[in-house]
Amino acid sequence: MDTKDFIDFGKATIDFVANYVETLREKNVLPDVEPRYLFNLLPEKAPQKPESWQEVLKDVERYILPGMTHWISPHFHAFYPTANSYPAIVGDILCNSLTCMGLSWIASPACTELEMIMMNWLGKLLGLPKQFLSSNEGFGGGVIQGSASEITLLCSIAAREQTTLRTKQLHPDLDEAIIKTKLVAYASDQSNSSVERSALLASVPIRLLSTDDKCALRGETLLKAIKEDLKKGLIPCYVVANLGTTGTCAFDNLVELGPICEEYNMWLHIDAAYAGAAFACPEYRHFMSGVEYADSFNVNAHKWLLINFDCSLLWLKDSRKLVESCNVDRIYLKHDKQGLIPDYRNWQISLGRRFRSLKVWFVLRTYGVEGIQQHIRHDIQLAKMFENYVKSDSRFELVTERSLSLVCFRMKGDNQLTQELINCLTARRKIYIVVATYREKLIARFVIGSRLCREEDITFAWDEITSQATEILRSVTPPLEEGSEESLKTRLWQNQKV
Amino acid sequence: MDTKDFIDFGKATIDFVANYVETLREKNVLPDVEPRYLFNLLPEKAPQKPESWQEVLKDVERYILPGMTHWISPHFHAFYPTANSYPAIVGDILCNSLTCMGLSWIASPACTELEMIMMNWLGKLLGLPKQFLSSNEGFGGGVIQGSASEITLLCSIAAREQTTLRTKQLHPDLDEAIIKTKLVAYASDQSNSSVERSALLASVPIRLLSTDDKCALRGETLLKAIKEDLKKGLIPCYVVANLGTTGTCAFDNLVELGPICEEYNMWLHIDAAYAGAAFACPEYRHFMSGVEYADSFNVNAHKWLLINFDCSLLWLKDSRKLVESCNVDRIYLKHDKQGLIPDYRNWQISLGRRFRSLKVWFVLRTYGVEGIQQHIRHDIQLAKMFENYVKSDSRFELVTERSLSLVCFRMKGDNQLTQELINCLTARRKIYIVVATYREKLIARFVIGSRLCREEDITFAWDEITSQATEILRSVTPPLEEGSEESLKTRLWQNQKV
Structure with a gap:
């Protein structure tokens, strides 16, 4: 061509x-x-x-x-949103056309430096403490990666290596491989699957701890688990705290968890994949109280910050800890400016990397801080509108409080009703919603995040939901046999599992 | 906007x-x-x-x-090439605009299916054995990932988990964590840094074995290492074999290594990141004799196959082994077609994934098989032209044979001369070449891969190289003190390390 x-x-x-x-x-x-x-x-x-x-x-x-499946459709309310904006698309045309692989500074100075600067812009946009930004003081800084999974895995591995090193220094007689068999990590049972999976991949057993009635992990629970494990001779290694869980967008209590991590010398990683974007608006920053305790902090700009996938943001308070844990150099990678500026290949799993900061730059400049804030506030406003619809209809109930642009609701009564509702909606293909569980209850998660979503789309979705609910309640389903908890479950999952 | x-x-x-x-x-x-x-x-x-x-x-x-640093410039001869073509750029505009996250089949059927089909097209293009393709028989298939590093890490982890599982079945009394402390992996000392790094991240010690005079890992060497380790009570786990090493594009001897892996039940992963593209031309397929022994096979389409980064191809003979090793499911990820078709999130580290097969489709259709073959053959032809230039000038020598589009050469005499040559060329910024080592010798790696490269660019590069060589030889450097091997090395690296 x-x-x-x-x-x-x-x-x-x-x-x-x-x-x-x-x-x-x-x-x-x-x-x-x-x-x-x-x-x-x-x-x-x-x-x-x-x-x-x-x-x-x-x-x-x-x-x-x-x-x-049209992820950016205004009728997509499943999972969490995936970002899409015009300037991000154009920025990525340039990224692809320039095709530099910013594996080291010399491999493309502009690629490394624009990323450092954009991570500072984004850090300031979200109101992150100074220690996380790149400056002449300290070893803080940010890096763009592919996904929250990749970042959680990387931080899990860094924590594993740091804990092993520290333990080895305290007990030089212990074998490093044996130390590793004693490590243990913690997160809440509301964490995203990628947290459990990262621990599996990093080969560190993880305990998924129970949460309070707002689905938040509390200090007391963590402390109890740590003490139990210490008694068994295990070595607490790291904690992944959620700011915005996947199920119900709950916030772990950082103010309680932070000091415990500090006391027990554990790496604290914060997964704020979706909710972190809201911190662009100062009125939501109270949700990250205690962030200063974190070693690493992750927000997916590709969820709710208008920057297309992939653009997962990682900030570190001390980048040396990450770099030390996975640095393997070769002669063909050396250059004469080494040490003056990060070689980002040492901050990530892959050697090569795209010029992703271009799309960040394009979005932040053409939207401005005010444009980003307007986007977040608009979506939350629409979620409130949906919340009010649910409250106004006695056949439905909210299960947890609306959190940012997520509304968790269900049909009153048996789980089966909500499951049937979701099945009908999916079969009709007009709107897309997925389920989650809260305690024993099946809930429908209604998320707003498409840049195209307007009030009329919320009304459209609500009309679709209520019309199907009416149908379901009309065709009365045969009652289940008494006490047949099992058969209810079986019926519920018949449509889910193959 | x-x-x-x-x-x-x-x-x-x-x-x-x-x-x-x-x-x-x-x-x-x-x-x-x-x-x-x-x-x-x-x-x-x-x-x-x-x-x-x-x-x-x-x-x-x-x-x-x-x-x-202009990676797609016809004057870029460093590292290995990064692919760039017009249809790939346009394909990725669509990928970004459609913005679907193909984490499961239902999350976007077209995304999953086009990827399966493209991996079959590519597998056939490269002449891979049938077992690696997706079909109604067997569990083979391909998947597109971000980088060779990511793939090597993933396969290392899968091998670690498979070996642990198998050992546990043989010795139910052993603790899984303890089994993991006994694992050991192998690769040649010519492997890319990402191979050593993957082992570090996967927490499996790796032995980098010495190679023959063509930089190839031989069966005898591997067998000796395995036997030594078995005597120590270790458990051989996996081998990474190179088809095209990073330094000199050497090919490990698969025909010898394969049966040994089979005998000792070790996962055989093949890293053909750069050289794998050449298999599009039947005349180079003899380099992959023995590929049928592999469990996993990796080619970076984003190096030499005209498909922009990121597009790293992984084929598996039995995809279940990978999926089993890192599957963690959640209710919101379930759907009613599960099991009928891959949910690609279980084939990779990340949960989300881009619609990367679009750019593959665009390139394969607008170039056709013949267009791809022509590109590979053209680059190799240019490399031969450069090789002849080197042979024709008595101040230079070839260190290893030209391999595909890579020519490794040096100035005759002290390493210092070649180092100075590279320093001069880098300072002048007209062409970009990096160094490697072969035995004790410093070598300059001249790679062709830019789609824009023509005969005139080879002449341009050669003129630049020879004019600088003339300058260097003219300004005679003061002789080093006799026997001062150390001071030679110090001087060599002064310009490299900070």
């Missing part, structure tokens, strides 16, 4: 995208396809000869769009 | 990119900036109010381009 073709292809694709976004509200959010639908439509191997770009773009419309 | 602004901004950026590529040959490949240059040019925090996109795009030209 020559440059002239690229210009035509690129511009046609920009028009395609503009049209996609402008017509997204009219599309069903979920697709109507069965597994392996695409295998029937595409050839089994690559073409021998080149095909025209016009054919390819047509095939996106023909074969790809019908199989899409 | 509204849609109209996006259309203008997007199209202006397409023109910007076209101009960047078309004028790249005229630019110095290395920038003329000092660490922290950008801190003096940009404000300390994000603007309060939105700024116009026109200002932002102007600032890319003003502040970013002067600080770039």
Whole structure:
């Protein structure tokens, strides 16, 4: 493809995208396809000869769009949002076109430095304490990574190595491998699956501790667990605290957990993947009281900060602890400015890295701080509107309080009703909501996060939900046999598991 | 930013990119900036109010381009190449705009299925054995990840968990944590730093074994190491074999290593990050004889296959082994088609994932198999041209044979001469080459990989190299004191370490 073709292809694709976004509200959010639908439509191997770009773009419309779940649709209320904005898309065109791999400073000075500066801009935007920012004093600083999972894994490994090193210094007779068999980590039972998975991958057993009635991990619970483990001869290693859990957007009590981590020399990692974005608005910063105790702090800008995936932000109070834990150098990676400025490859799992700070720069400049704050406040306003709808209808109940732009609700009565509601909504494909559990209760999580979402979309969703609830309550389901807790559960999961 | 602004901004950026590529040959490949240059040019925090996109795009030209190392310049001959092509750039515009997070099939059927199909197309393009492809028989299949580092880490962890599980089944009395303290992995001392680092992160000690005079790991060496370790009571766990080492693009002897891995029940992972692309041309497939022994096989399409970073390809013979090793499910991730088709989140570290197969599809269709083959053969042809230049000049020598598009050469005599040559070239910024070592010898690695590279660029590079060599040999350096091996080394590294 020559440059002239690229210009035509690129511009046609920009028009395609503009049209996609402008017509997204009219599309069903979920697709109507069965597994392996695409295998029937595409050839089994690559073409021998080149095909025209016009054919390819047509095939996106023909074969790809019908199989899409539209994450940025204003009718997408599942999981947590994924960010999407026009300036981020354009910023990433440049990232891809410049194609530098910022593995060290010399491998592209602009790539490393814009990232350092953007992480400072973002840190200030969220009101993070100074120790987390890059400056001439201290060893704080930020880095952009691919995902919260990647970051939690990396921090788990750093904590493992730091604890092993410290224990070895205290007890030089102990074997490092044996020390590692005694490590233990902690998080709440409300943590994202990636927290448990990171511990599994890092080979550090993790205890998922119970939470209070607001789904928050409290100091007392952590302290009890630590003391039990110390008695068993185990070595407490790290804690992952949630600011905004995945299920109900609950906030662990950092003010209680922080001093305990300090006392027992444990790495405190904060997972604020979704909720961290809200700290752009000063009125929500009270949720991060105690953040100064953290060793590492993570927000996914690609969730609610208008910067497209992947853009997961990690700030460290002492970056040396991370770098020391996983540094393996080679002669071809050395350069004569080493030590003056970070070589970001030592801050992450991968050697190569994209110029992701470009899209950050583009978004922060074209939105401005006020534009970002407006986005967050607008979404929370819409969530309040949905919350009021739920409160106004006696067939529904809120299970936990609305938290930021997440509303957790259910149909009063048996879990089965809420499950049926979700099943109906999913089958109709007009709005997308997923379930979670709170205590024994099944709840529906209604999240707002699409940049395109407006009041009319909340009304649309509520109309859809209530019309289906009406249908479900009308077709009375046969009553379950008395005491048949098991058969209720079986029925609930029949639609979920294969 | 509204849609109209996006259309203008997007199209202006397409023109910007076209101009960047078309004028790249005229630019110095290395920038003329000092660490922290950008801190003096940009404000300390994000603007309060939105700024116009026109200002932002102007600032890319003003502040970013002067600080770039131009990886896709035809004068970039360092490391290994990073891929860049027009259809890949356009494919990624769509990936960013559709913004689906393909964490499960239902989260976006098209995202999962196009990836499965593209991994089959690519597997067939490279001539991989059938067992690695997705089909109705067996559990083979491919997945796109971010980097070779990520993949090596993941496979190391899977091997660790599989070996632990198997050992536990054989010796139910042993504690799993204790089993893990006895594991040991192997790779050659020519492996990429990411192999050693993955072992460190996975907490499995790795032995970097010596290689033959062609830098290849041989069966005999591996077998000796395994036997030594078994005697010590250790448990051999996995081997990472290189097809194309980072230093000299050497090929480990799979035909010898494979049966040993089979005999000792070790996971065999193949790192073909760069060289794997060459298998698109049947005449180079003999380099992967023995690939059928592998459990996992990795090629970075983002190196030499014209598909932009990140696009690291992993094929597995039995995907269940990976999935089992790191599966942690949650209720909000369940869906009713589970088990019929992969949920790719279980094949990788991160939960979220980009729609990376779009750029693969765009490249394979607009280039066709023949276009890809032509690209590989063209680069190798240029490398032969450079090789002939080196052979024709008595001041230079080839250290190892040219391998694919890599030529390793040096100035005859003291290492110091080659080091000075590289220092001069780097300071002049016209071409970019990095060093490696072979035995005691310092070598310059000349790599071809930019899609823009033509014969005139090879001549340009050779003229630059020889003119500097002439300068260096003219200004005779004072002889080192006899037997001062140390002071030679000190001098060599003075320019490298801070």
